[in-house]
Amino acid sequence: MSCDHSRTSRRQFLENSTAALVASSLAAIPVGSFPAAAASATLPFTNAPTTPRRIILDTDPGVDDAMAIFLAVRSPELKIEAITPVCGNVPLSLTLPNALRLLEIAGRADIPVAAGASTPLVRRLITAKYVHGNNGLGGVEFPEPKIQPVAAPAVELIRSIVRKNPGEITIVAVGPLTNIATVLKTDPSIATLIKEIVVMGGSLSGGNITPSAEFNFYVDPEAARIVFDAGVPVTMVGLNVTERVLLREEQVRALEAAQNLVSQAAGKIMRATLERMRKGRDVTVVAMHDPLTVAHLIDPTILTLKDYYVQIETTGELTAGESVAFSGASPVRRSPPMDTGKLPPELPEEPFGPNSKVAVDVNVDKFFNLLLSRLTASA
Numbered sequence: 001m002s003c004d005h006s007r008t009s010r011r012q013f014l015e016n017s018t019a020a021l022v023a024s025s026l027a028a029i030p031v032g033s034f035p036a037a038a039a040s041a042t043l044p045f046t047n048a049p050t051t052p053r054r055i056i057l058d059t060d061p062g063v064d065d066a067m068a069i070f071l072a073v074r075s076p077e078l079k080i081e082a083i084t085p086v087c088g089n090v091p092l093s094l095t096l097p098n099a100l101r102l103l104e105i106a107g108r109a110d111i112p113v114a115a116g117a118s119t120p121l122v123r124r125l126i127t128a129k130y131v132h133g134n135n136g137l138g139g140v141e142f143p144e145p146k147i148q149p150v151a152a153p154a155v156e157l158i159r160s161i162v163r164k165n166p167g168e169i170t171i172v173a174v175g176p177l178t179n180i181a182t183v184l185k186t187d188p189s190i191a192t193l194i195k196e197i198v199v200m201g202g203s204l205s206g207g208n209i210t211p212s213a214e215f216n217f218y219v220d221p222e223a224a225r226i227v228f229d230a231g232v233p234v235t236m237v238g239l240n241v242t243e244r245v246l247l248r249e250e251q252v253r254a255l256e257a258a259q260n261l262v263s264q265a266a267g268k269i270m271r272a273t274l275e276r277m278r279k280g281r282d283v284t285v286v287a288m289h290d291p292l293t294v295a296h297l298i299d300p301t302i303l304t305l306k307d308y309y310v311q312i313e314t315t316g317e318l319t320a321g322e323s324v325a326f327s328g329a330s331p332v333r334r335s336p337p338m339d340t341g342k343l344p345p346e347l348p349e350e351p352f353g354p355n356s357k358v359a360v361d362v363n364v365d366k367f368f369n370l371l372l373s374r375l376t377a378s379a
Helices: 019-025 063-073 092-105 156-162 178-186 188-193 217-220 221-229 249-257 261-279 287-296 364-376
Strands: 055-059 078-085 169-173 198-202 235-237 303-310 323-324 356-362
Touching: 019 092, 055 063, 055 287, 055 303, 063 078, 063 092, 063 261, 063 287, 078 092, 078 156, 078 287, 092 261, 156 169, 156 188, 169 178, 169 287, 169 356, 178 188, 178 221, 178 235, 198 249, 198 287, 198 364, 217 221, 221 303, 235 287, 249 364, 261 364, 287 364
Parallel strands: 055 078, 055 169, 169 198, 198 235, 235 356
Antiparallel strands: 303 323, 303 356
16 A cells, blocks of 8 residues: 555644534444543643643554554643654554544644655565554544644654754654654754654564564664664663553453543554454554553653663664664674675774663553543543
8 A cells, every 4th residue: 555645734624613523423433432522632630740741743553553642632741742643553644644533533633743754764664454453543444534734744844843942842753763763864963952752662572573673663773773873862662661561351441431532432442453462362462552652751650761772773684673772881792794804904892871761661550540541531
């Protein structure tokens, strides 16, 4: 399927009230029904900070991406400046409208959405439809979104927001890093203006698409390499923690029981995903990779972080996308050079220095308490 998607003009509303339109449209979905009123953008959480953390959410929706988007929009600790879909779990032709329809369900048409990369930097796109369904949302059919993406491409929107707000924007990247790497490659000086890049990707414990590589880094290893080499503060939330947060039957039931648009949509998506998992062997299909990454920004005590020097393998035929982590005073050693018969130049040993913080432990109960309380809360 083609990843191309024609960009349209600034978002337009076909009804005076987007929330009312969403509620009436979703009521026609055959797998159950939604309540009549759309979710409010303002939720009654009394512990909201006076100054929310400002983020750009770069994503490839994706079932767990949908949960991450819902968690972010229902958390007053975060101010979402933009959502920038990228190809990954499914092509851009699906991730872009998925992001729009998820925001519409949540009643957040105010958040700009910009189309990102339709292919990795230099590789062919490999998707994960076998996990996320043919449409990226577990096969659950939602109405076509009425809101539209902004005219500017994702790279230009990211650059504009960061440059207008130096040191204020955290980029939360829960898909392949193509969009972010393109920003850093085309505008290298912007690296000093980004507050932090929080990445769902990589692993300290092996991969989920190959024995070596996690899916996001596997799809575009060159992009991941650029991000980790850019000198921006990076936090990596990898499989070694995300595969410990598996959504269970009782948690899906809690989503289905809550009477708001977000919980009902999340329940439908995760019910379909859970049913697919039961027919296969991969229990990590229901791992909450992306919402765990967002949850860390809301409550940093959910994850335990450790300093590492992380490098991404890009040349290995069987290991491309592998995240190789050095800790402590370990030297950074490369593969030995090929024997060409000539005396090789003396290469200095690379000094060790951490370039990222990596999640090494997770409080599973605290995470699910946060996720479910936010998604099931009354509007």
